[in-house]
Amino acid sequence: MRRLGVHTSIAGGIHLSLGRAEALGCNTVQIFSHNPRSWFVPVIPEEAVSRFRELKRRYDIAPVFIHTSYLINLASRSPEIIRKSVRLLICEMDIADSLDADFVVLHTGSASQDDERAGRRRAIEVLRAVSQEKGWKSRLLLENTAGERGDVSSRIGNLAEMIGKTGSALIGGICLDTCHAFQAGYEISKKEGLTAIAEEIREHIGFDRTKLIHLNDSKKRFHSRVDRHEHIGKGSIGEAGLRRLVNHPSFRGIPLILETPKKSEDDDPRNLKAARRLFTGPGRD
Secondary structure (H helix, E strand, C coil): CCEEEEEECCCCCCCCCHHHHHHHCCEEEEEECCCCCCCCCCCCCHHHHHHHHHHHHHCCCCEEEEECCCCCCCCCCCHHHHHHHHHHHHHHHHHHHCCCEEEEEEEECCCCCCCCCHHHHHHHHHHHHCCCCCCCCEEEECCCCCCCCCCCCCCHHHHHHHHHHHHCCCCCEEEEEEHHHHHHHCCCCCCCHHHHHHHHHHCCHHHHHHEEEECCEECCCCCCCCCCCCCCCCCCCCCHHHHHCCCCCCCCCCCEEEEECCCCHHHHHHHHHHHHHCCCCCCCC
């Protein structure tokens, strides 16, 4: 069975995110463990933790992905930002283990005005340090980014370098975001572009370590380096491009999470329906 889900809200209690996913017909899910725009992480009540683990089993929702805070920046030049990022990432991993979540998805960060390679070296050093803090059952996934100024992880080779040089079992693999890849210069709207990125992943990462696809269309045209997601089939990648990707033999078994726009309660059901339509029809080459 294809694992398809959305990012659901934790409003009212973290365990309620699973009920929202089940009501949408999802069998995998992504959540934030707290407000992603705050350094403060409140303690999750033990009752909510137990309920979350129970509902995960009852609804057969797996894998469960936790997306880290947007504030984490492992490539920053600021020692204070690095210190706070390390503390928050460790907290995210602790929460993931308490909830029996499978993976934690991380944007490694931005070098901002600094050299991208220097920022990537800093991110690698921080990942090494975090991996030496303790052991976790949950595994970290590094997500590709859109190629905006300062991005240190927009190319598959960047992700491979960070995984290889960190050299730790903490990193379980990667999360491939379709919108980000398209914006960073992988023309996955076309068969040739899809083949190219598949070959890069096969050579540098391996599909056994590609644990998640963020299935998002792109609001902006190809290689604009702008991270703006669009509804499934309504953007520049388009329905044909996304259909070809989800049915490609190398991507077919990887769980899919939608991070499409949410402006009304109808948006998630409509995008899930559009995503399910991709699994049938032309485009299986």
